[in-house]
Amino acid sequence: MSLLLLGVALVAAAVILLVLVLALGVGTSGPTGVARSLALIEGTVGQDGVPRSELAARDRLVEPVLDATRRLALRLSPSGAEERLARSLDRAGNPSPWTVDRIMGTKGACLLLGAAFGLLWGGLSLTGLVLCIALAAAFFFLPDLLLYNVALRRQERTSKDLADTLDVLTVCVEAGQGFDSALLRVARTSDGPMAGEFARVLSEIQLGKTRGEAFSAMGERMSLPEVRNFVSAVVQADRLGIPIAKVLREQTSAMRVTRRQKGEEKAQKVTVKILFPLLVCIFPALFVVIIGPGGIRMVQSLFGAGGL
Template sequence: MLLVAVGLVAVALVIVAVLIGTMGVGTTGVARSLELVNYRPDSRSVVKSELAAKDRFVVPFEEGLKGVARRLSPSGTAERLANNLDKAGNPPGWPVERIFAVKGIGLVVGGILGPLYDGLTFKALLVSMGAAVGLFFLPDLLVYNTGLKRQESLRKGFADALDMLTVCVEAGQGFDAALTQVARTVTGPIGGEFARVLSEIQIGKTRSQAFQALGERNTAPEVKNFVSALVQADRLGVPIGGVLREQTKEMRIIRRQLAEEKAQKVAVKVIFPVLVCIFPVIFIVILGPAAINIYDVLIKR
C-alpha cells in the first residue's frame, strides 16, 4: 500500500509539473494581448454551428472527395499534374487540389449515371464503372490537351519573339530590358513565359536558373535549344548578342523546314476527303445516267 501511495504521489507530481510547464509556454503580457488582437479564427477553431453553410457542408465534402481521388490516383499523379499545368500555363483558378476535387466529383457523378440509366442492374453497374473511370481521368486528359495546344501556340510565336529580342539587344538595350520589351509587346504564351522568367529573376533566381525552368516547362525543341545556348553562354561569358543572332538564323531555318514538312503532308491529308466526299459524287454523275439507261433496258425486256 505504501508503494502504491508513493507511486500515485509521483504520478500526481509529474502531471502537475507538465501542466505548469505547459502553462508557462507561450507569450505573456503585451505580446499575448497583441496575439489575441491579431488572432483570426479558422474553421477548425470555431463551433460548427457558427460556420457558414458552405464551410459546414460543401468544404468537408470537397475535402473528402480530394482524399478519395488522391488515394485512387497512382503515385506521382500530383507532380505530373503540376508539370502539365505548368505546360498549360497554370490556368487561374485551377490548382492541383481543385483538379483532385473535380476527379472525385467525376467518380460520384459516374457512379450515379448507371442507376439513372438502367436502374439497379448488372448493365447499370458496368455503365457506372465505365462512366466513373472516364470522368475520373477526364481532367487529366483536358489538362494534357490544353498543354499541347499551348505548346504549339508557343512554338509558333517563339520565332517572332526571338527576332524582337535580338533586335532589342543589338539596338543597345540590356538583356533584361529586352526581355521586358518582348514580354510587353508579344502576345500569346511566349510573352507570358518571358514575363515569368523576369519575375523569377527579380525574386532572386539567377538568369541560368530562370531559363532552365523555362526549358523544363516547355516541350518545344526550339525553346530547349535556345535555353541551352543561353545558359551555356551565361556560364562561359559569351556575348548574348552573338548567341541570339545565331539562334535567330537557326530559327529561320527551322521555320522553313516546318513549312516544307507541312506542305508535303498536304497531299496525304487531301486523299481522305477526296475519297469520301468527291469520288462518290463523280461516280454518281458519270455512272448515274448509264445505270438509269441499263435499268430501263432491262425493264423493257
C-alpha cells in the first residue's frame, strides 16, 4: 500500500510540475502550420476555429489543466480574489509571464501538489490527513507570498532610484522640454520601476485619460509615501497651473532628504540588530576561550583539595 501511494504521489507531482513549467512559457507560444497562415490573413485565430492538431502543445495539454485548477482555486478563494491579485500584479510591475488567470491556475496546481506531498509523507492516517490539509493550504498561498516578495523588492528599488529619476526629469524640464516629452525621455533612457510607470502614464494619456487621472492611477499602484507625495504635487500643479519645473525641484530635494533620513534610520538599527548574533554566537565562544581555562584549573584545584 505504501509503494502504491508513493507511486501515485510521484506521478501527480510530476504532472503538476510539468504543468507549472509549461505555464511559464516553455514551448511554442504562437500558432503553427495552418493556424499561423490563418493568423497572417485574418490577424487573430481562435482555438475553436483551428483543428486541435494545429494548436501548440501548451494550448492542447497545459491550458485545459490550468483552466481546471483555476476554477478550483476560484471556488476556494473569497470574493474579490481576482481584483486583489490584479492590484498585487500592478505593485509587482506586472511580470511578463504572469497574469491573473495564470496565477489562479498555479494556486490550484500548488494546492493539489501540497495535498499529494501530505499524503506521501503521512500516509492514510490522521497524521497524513492533517499534513495533507496543512501542506495544501501552505502551497495554495505560496504564489501570493512570492508575488508579495516581488512587489516588496520593487518598492525598495523604487525608493532608492526615485530621487535620481526625478533629477533626470527635472533637468529635462529645465532644459526646455515639455513635461510629457521629459517623461518620455526618462522612460526611454532610465532603467527602473519609475521608468516603467512613466511609460504606462504616457500610454494612459494617449488612450484618453487626463494627466491628473493617469498620475492618480500611478499613485494607487505605488504604495510608497514618497511616490504618493510626488503624484499629489504633480496633480495639484497641473490643476492650479503652477510651473512644473519648480515643483519637480522641490520634490527632488524632499526625496533626497527622505532617502538620507532612511539611511540614518537603518544605521541606528544596526546596533540593535547586531546584539542578538553577539549574544547567541560570539559571546559563548568568548566565554569558553576566556573563562574555560580558569574554570578547568578551579575544578582541578577543588578535586585535588578534596582528594587530599
